[in-house]
Amino acid sequence: MVRGIGLKVLLVADGAGVLCHTAPLVTSLVRTGLSVRLSLTASAQILVGPYYGSMLSGHPVLSFEELDENGVSGYDAILVVPASDKTIKEMCESPAWNGVRCPVLVGPGLLPKDDNADAWDELDATISARGWKLIPAGIETCTMGALGELRVASAERCFEETMVAIGKNDLKGKRILITTGPTAEDADPVRFVTNRSTGRMGVALARMAAWRGAFVTLVHGPMSWPIPQINAIRPVPVRSANDMYKATMELVQDHQVAILCAAVADYTPVEYSDIKIKKGHDATFALLLKRTPDILDAVGHMPGKRPFLVGFAAESDHVHANAQAKLQAKNCDMLCANDVTKPGSGFAVGTNQVTVFLRGGEVRELPQMSKEDVAEKILDMVIERMSLI
Ligand code: C5P
Numbered sequence: 001m002v003r004g005i006g007l008k009v010l011l012v013a014d015g016a017g018v019l020c021h022t023a024p025l026v027t028s029l030v031r032t033g034l035s036v037r038l039s040l041t042a043s044a045q046i047l048v049g050p051y052y053g054s055m056l057s058g059h060p061v062l063s064f065e066e067l068d069e070n071g072v073s074g075y076d077a078i079l080v081v082p083a084s085d086k087t088i089k090e091m092c093e094s095p096a097w098n099g100v101r102c103p104v105l106v107g108p109g110l111l112p113k114d115d116n117a118d119a120w121d122e123l124d125a126t127i128s129a130r131g132w133k134l135i136p137a138g139i140e141t142c143t144m145g146a147l148g149e150l151r152v153a154s155a156e157r158c159f160e161e162t163m164v165a166i167g168k169n170d171l172k173g174k175r176i177l178i179t180t181g182p183t184a185e186d187a188d189p190v191r192f193v194t195n196r197s198t199g200r201m202g203v204a205l206a207r208m209a210a211w212r213g214a215f216v217t218l219v220h221g222p223m224s225w226p227i228p229q230i231n232a233i234r235p236v237p238v239r240s241a242n243d244m245y246k247a248t249m250e251l252v253q254d255h256q257v258a259i260l261c262a263a264v265a266d267y268t269p270v271e272y273s274d275i276k277i278k279k280g281h282d283a284t285f286a287l288l289l290k291r292t293p294d295i296l297d298a299v300g301h302m303p304g305k306r307p308f309l310v311g312f313a314a315e316s317d318h319v320h321a322n323a324q325a326k327l328q329a330k331n332c333d334m335l336c337a338n339d340v341t342k343p344g345s346g347f348a349v350g351t352n353q354v355t356v357f358l359r360g361g362e363v364r365e366l367p368q369m370s371k372e373d374v375a376e377k378i379l380d381m382v383i384e385r386m387s388l389i
Contacts, residue, residue, distance in 0.1 A: 003211075004034030007076040007166050011038050012064065013053075017082030017109050017152060018044040020142040024155040025081070026056040029162065035059075037075070039067055041087055064090075071096050077165045078102060081135065082109025082142070082152040092126065103165040107135035109142070109152035135161050138229060157229035163211045164230060170383055172213035177255040177307070178206050179248060179262035179295065181221035183241045187287060188273040196347040197263035199223030201312070204371035205259055206233050208379055217255065219247050221262060241265050241292035248295050252307060257382055259310040260296045261336075263347075268292050300331030308386050310378065313337040314346060323357045333359045333385060336378060344368050356381060 009029055013022040018040065029036045038053040039062040053061035064087070072078065080087065083106050091097040097104075106127050110119060120136060127134045135158055141149035153161075180202020185193040203225050206216045210232040218227065219236045221244060227235050236251065238244045241264045252258050267289035279285075296311045311332040315322050316339065323337035335357045340346035345353040345368065353368040356378065366377055 003163070004029065004032040004166065006033075008035045008037065008074065009162060009166070010067075010072070010075045010078045011036055011057075012041065012067070012078070012080040012083075012087070013038060013044050014041045014080065014082055014087045015043045015084050015109065016047065016144055016147055017142060017150060018048055018052075019144065020150075021082060021152065021155045021158070022053075023056060025079075025158055028155070028159040030057065032163070034166075037062060039064055041084075043084070068094050068096050072100050075102050077162055078104045079107070079158060079162055080104070081107030081158050082150065083107060084109060085114075088123070088126065092130065098130065104130075104132040105135050105158070105161055105165055106132050107137075107153040107158050109150045110137075111150060112148045115151045133161070133165070136231075154229060160207075160210075160228050160230045164213070164232060167211040167213055169213040171209055171379065174209075174214045174257060175217070175255040176206075176209050176214045176257040176259065177217045177219065177248065177252050178202050178209070178259045179219045179244060179264070180206070181223035181225075182263050183221040183244055183265045183292075184239050185241065185265045185268035185289075185292070186239070186272055187269040188275065188277045190276055193265060193267070193269065193287075193289070194222075195263050195265065197221075197223075198225045198348050199262075200225040200348070200350070201352060201371050201374070202259070202261040203227060204375040205261060205378065208372055208375040212379060214257075217251055219244055219251070219262070221264075241268060241295075245293040245295050245298065249298060249302075252299055252302070255307050257310070257386070258299055258307040259312075259378070259382075260299065261310075261312045262295075263314065264295060265292055294330070296332065297330045308333050308382060310334045310336065310382060314340045316341045319355065320363075323355065327357045327359065334378075334381060354378070358385065 036057045037059050038057045041064040108123050124134045135153040137151045137153045140154040143149050181199030182195045182197040206218045207228045209216050210230045216233045238247050270288045270290045309332045313323050319337050319339050323335050327335040336354045338345050338354045344351045352371050352374045354366050356364045
């Protein structure tokens with residue numbers, strides 16, 4: 001995923017966090033094509049040798065004092081993580097830091113003795129007052145024998161928030177609801193009916209939309225694909241098609257875009273047994289199923305102004321005819337169809353090959369690409385088409 005080409009990020013690594021955060025963070029930033037300059041504070045330099053930072057980033061390491069003396073400019077984003085109280089204080093008092101124009105992201109690291117809600121609130125107030133952004137720690141910690149559990153946002157969260165900060169922002173302020181994953185239709189306390197979806201396409205859409213400045217509500221079934229740790233993604237976990245229907249219909253109203261990508265089960269058991277269904281002596285067993293609510297159709301026909309609506313169709317035959325029929329019947333603005341029988345397209349792979357059917361009859365065939373790249377192309381079309389309606 002090469003999205004950072006031509007952009008420069010400065011990473012200031014402070015204290016003991018340099019042992020657990022800096023290497024994974026620099027490697028993920030460099031992997032996206034970003035040029036990364038690393039600055040180590042005095043306490044970080046005690047812990048790692050002089051070549052550590054230059055080997056990782058490919059550039060000479062800057063000391064924190066050098067930044068203060070020479071100014072902090074020429075970067076597209078600056079990340080300070082883990083940031084100790086001392087470093088945050090020094091940044092706040094330094095004229096060099098107060099003149100910075102690009103986004104500054106600060107991920108404080110709190111020792112167990114200082115880790116409480118008031119401390120985080122106070123840090124948030126100090127950091128936001130300068131127009132910088134706090135990266136709060138979720139449940140993540142960085143555990144070290146000498147310090148215990150340093151509470152700090154994970155390297156993954158810091159990476160994701162950096163990509164948001166340098167993103168093109170063309171979806172800024174837009175609220176997008178995305179459904180993804182399979183649904184699970186329970187028959188009894190241990191058995192359920194489901195399908196092979198991992199949720200990866202919808203997660204790629206959520207991630208790319210967040211990187212471009214959108215706020216995403218991600219209504220997802222029981223997925224095997226992880227949700228990126230990004231503040232702008234709000235996960236709404238559900239289990240059955242009926243749960244997904246209720247959550248979507250309740251939330252969709254205040255979104256400008258809805259992308260319904262979930263592989264919703266079409267049928268669910270007619271009856272749920274509270275106790276485990278016992279096996280009988282017959283050679284066969286019939287489970288009676290009934291239709292689930294069609295969420296895409298319900299959003300397409302909801303009364304009043306509905307969001308710009310994108311549907312997905314996983315097809316195994318007559319892809320074009322089925323997709324055109326679905327676009328019309330469900331009143332979508334766009335329908336993304338993929339042939340799940342083609343290699344490299346559909347469930348449980350990193351790539352997809354999608355044909356996009358647009359309201360008005362236009363059809364755009366996309367080449368096989370990573371799911372992130374497919375997501376970007378779909379979002380480009382959403383932006384292009386939304387400005388037409
Ligand atoms: O009709 P089909 O299931 O093939 O349509 C696929 C599209 O409809 C996808 O966008 C899927 O998320 C959505 N869908 C839905 N509710 C259902 C079934 C499918 O929203 N019950």
